[in-house]
Amino acid sequence: MGAVEHLQSEYRKFVDGLSESWPAALTERRGLAIERFGEIGIPSRRAEQWRFINLNAIRETPFRLPQSFNGFGADDLEPFRYEGCHQIVLVNGRFSADYSELGELPEGVVVASLARAAVDHPELVDEYVGKLAKFEEHPFVALNTAFLRDGAFIYVPRGVVVEQPINLICLGVPEAEAVAFYPRNLIVAGESSQVTVVEQYASLGEGRYMTSPVTEVAAGPNAVIDHYKLQRESTDAIHMATFQIHQQRDSNVSSHSISWGGGLVRNDVNAVLDGEGCESTLNGLYMVEGEQQIDNHMRVDHAMPNCDSHELYKGILEGRSRAVFNGLIHVHKDAQKTDAKQTNRNLLLSKDALVNSHPQLEIFADDVKCTHGSTTGHLDDVAVFYLRSRGIGEEAARSLLTYAFAADIVERIKVDSVRRELEEFLFRRLPKGEVVRQAV
Amino acid sequence: MSMLEIKNLHVRVEEQEIIKGLDLTVNPGEVHAVMGPNGSGKSTLAQVLAGKEEYEVTAGEVHYKGEELLELAPEERAREGLFLAFQYPVEIPGVSNVYFLKAALNAIRKHRGQEEMDAMDFLTYVREKMKLVKMDESLLNRPVNEGFSGGEKKRNEIFHLSVLDPTLAVLDETDSGLDIDALKIVSDGVNSLRSPDRAFIVITHYQRLLNYIVPDKVHAMVGGRIVESGGKELAHKLEEKGYAWLEERVAESELAAAPSA
Structure with a gap:
């Protein structure tokens, strides 16, 4: 059985095992997503967006659904808990009530598991989940949507400022056979609200598994969201992530993607600036060695006038590691006075490390300031x-x-x-x- | 014993011979000025003394405090008390000026068998030294040279010099591009560091510096060699007459030395 057929059969087991009640629209979307995944399959290097990354490890591993969601002590979690944060813990993609410590939250703020939120706040889940990240175009978003079951759900109502960061700890606990899981996280910030979210990926133990998370961010008018992603899984781990941002007018979103773990890592970061006066900062730092591969794919859509976006991605490569940077800034016809800047810089510390860097601009407006640049060099x-x-x-x-x-x-x-x-x-x-x- | 003795030094940079048989002896307590036109090999000399690996020494020897200097790695030379003030100091973002100096000083002290300095003692020590070059305290905590003006960078080099307390300091065009106030500050700093145990080699393009740092010896460098040495009056002569007369002399002697066709 090929990898695609195998994942389809895992999907049938998954659906049969679902016990919770889910909004009908989500159930339907799962079915459409697995269908779409069957059509796209696991991309080969002939696919434009996957040219420089080798996905054989995914193709060759019959990933199963995880069976265990504990099996470690609270001490093992200590390195990932940050003081003064609301802690929410996912283990192999599932919310862990035992390990999470949500603490006191401002009134109206919801920090919960997605599965819980689907029961308690079906209208919110239905309104946002799966609306931003498009499974039609991306095989791993499709897989994530098909296997959508749990994750972190963060909702900040209008005008509320969450002072302490929310620390989302996504742990991978390898099992005897390679497992794959698909956390689905959602951050919704209402008008003039503010929240800081830390999203960590770490492994407890060695052994192959795949995390394929999708995190969707909906920034309401004038909202401020700071997001930090720390990916430090073991080099046995495969990490295929999509981070999808939607910004309404005057919102300010910053994303900082720090990645040093994982053997095979792909980060898609997409921001849609869908109202005037938005500011979007997308920074990243990746450090790889040995045989690690990391591929950062960025896309910023300037859909409306007077928005700023700044991207700075830096890479440090050693050994025989590989890095890909692909950044596209797309300025739509009406997005006048866009100020967009994109920079990718790479530092090669060994002779055998390799970078493919492709910053790109597509500009359909005539009064904009857009720059892009890429450098790769030695010390x-x-x-x-x-x-x-x-x-x-x-x-x-x-x-x-x-x-x-x-x-x-x-x-x-x-x-x-x-x-x-x-x-x-x-x-x-x-x-x-x-x-x-x-x-x- | 002399502090530095250079004999018949030949240096090649990217297939081109830049230094062509240079001799120089420096004794403790002395200040030597090396002057010369562009391309005469002044800066190459400075970099070779500090240990720049891309420069190939093809002949000659250099003894520093009786030891073979050319055998030592750049950091070993620094730990043995040699300091080069760079013509173009390098900006190092994210690395604080003061903590960097602490790491450097402690590497040197460790090598000398001295105890490492703790943060409190170091800060007291550094504040003393800052006065020498009238450094603003804010430059201490900034990243090394990042966003410094040209003058601030040069002053920072002299500040590093004072903190690291070398026995032989080589100043590579530290005066170039400085306004008169900055020049005075840099010179005052150097003068206050003059001592019977310490020697300086001051490489410069301009005689003006030597009004403030009065040298014991002045050397004119032309075509990769020291072709004339004298007291500080030589600097004035060079200022007045330029280098053409020396260049002609070199050309004549090279002609005379060449086998006749």
């Missing part, structure tokens, strides 16, 4: 020499400059725990990290 020898001439050893000098390359992304992280997490990772990963720790 600057003059800078290495400069540091060594001050008594810093060569390894430490190279590490300091690598840190310096990442610094502007690190500094833009406003949630202290997330920034510290990234800094600590860099100190661990970089040779002579203790010198870097001293010097920054």
Whole structure:
């Protein structure tokens, strides 16, 4: 049985096993999505959007639905809990009431599992879930929609400011056989509301599995959403994610995608600026080594006038790792006075690492400011020499400059725990990290 | 014993010989000025002394405090007390000026068998040194050279020099592009660091600097060699007459040395 047929048969088991009641429209959408997945299949390199990534690992693994949603101690979760946050925990794609600590939330704010929300707030679930990310065009959004069952549901009503970040911890716990799961997360921020969400992906243990999450963000008029994604799964893990943003007028959304884990990783980030005066900041930092592959696909749609978008993605590659950056800014005919900037910079620390970078602009308006740029290079020898001439050893000098390359992304992280997490990772990963720790 | 002794040094940069038999001896406590036109090899000399690996030494030897300098890696030279103030200091985003210096100083102290300095002692020490170059405290906490003006970068180099406390300091065109106020500050900093145990090699394009940092010896470098040495009066002569007379002399001697066709 091929991979597609196998996933279709898993889908039938999945549907038979559903016990909760779901809005009829969602049930119907699942069926359409698995059908669509059957048509698209798992893309080969001939597919334009998948040219530089090798999905054989997905094609060759008969992924099953996960069976276990615990089997670890609360201590194992400690590294991922951040102080002063509302903690919501998913284990193999399913909400865990035992491990989540939602704490006190402002009135009207809903932070719950999607399955719970489907029962308690069917009108909200029906209004938003599956409306933003299009399964018709993307095989993994289709799979996610077909297997849609649980995830995090975050709803902030009009005018409410959630002071503490919401920390969404998505854990992968490998099983004896490779499993795949499909968290579906939704963040809805009403008019003039504000919320910060941290979305973490981590593994407890070694062994192959696939996470294929879809996170949809609906920013109401004048809403402010800061989103941080930290992907640090084991290199056995496969991560195929879509992050879909929809912005209404005057909203401000920032997304910071930090990725150093996973063996095969794809991040699609799509933002639709669908009202005047929107601001969208899409930053990313990926660090890969060994045989890791990471593919960041970005698309920003400027549908309305007077919107700003800024994208800065930076990559640090070692070993035989591969990175893809594909960024498209599409400025629609009416989107005058668009200010869009897109930058991808890559630092190669080994001879065998490889980057394919494709920033693109499609502009149909005539009064806009759009720039894009891409650079890929090695550490600057003059800078290495400069540091060594001050008594810093060569390894430490190279590490300091690598840190310096990442610094502007690190500094833009406003949630202290997330920034510290990234800094600590860099100190661990970089040779002579203790010198870097001293010097920054 | 002399601090630095360069004998018959030949250096090649990308297949081209830039330094062609250079001799120079520097004793502790001395300030040497090396002057010369563009392309004479002044900066190459500075970089070779600091250990730039892309520059190939094809002949000659360099002894520093009695040891083979060319055998040492750049960081080992720094730890042995050699300092190069860069002509174009490098910006390092995300790495704080003061913490970087602490890491550098502690690497040097460790090498010398001294205890590492803790944060409090280091800060006291650094504040002393800042006064020397009239550095604004805000530049301490900024990333190394990032967003610094040209003058601030040069001052920062002298600040690094004062903190790292070298025995031999090479200043590569530290005066270029400075206005008179900045030039005075940099010179005052250097003058206050002059001591019987420390030597300076000041590489410059302009005689003006030498009004403020008065050298013990002045060398004129032309075509990859030191072709004339003297006291500070040589600097004035070079300022007045330029380098043409020396260049002609070099051309004549090369002609004389060439096998006749």
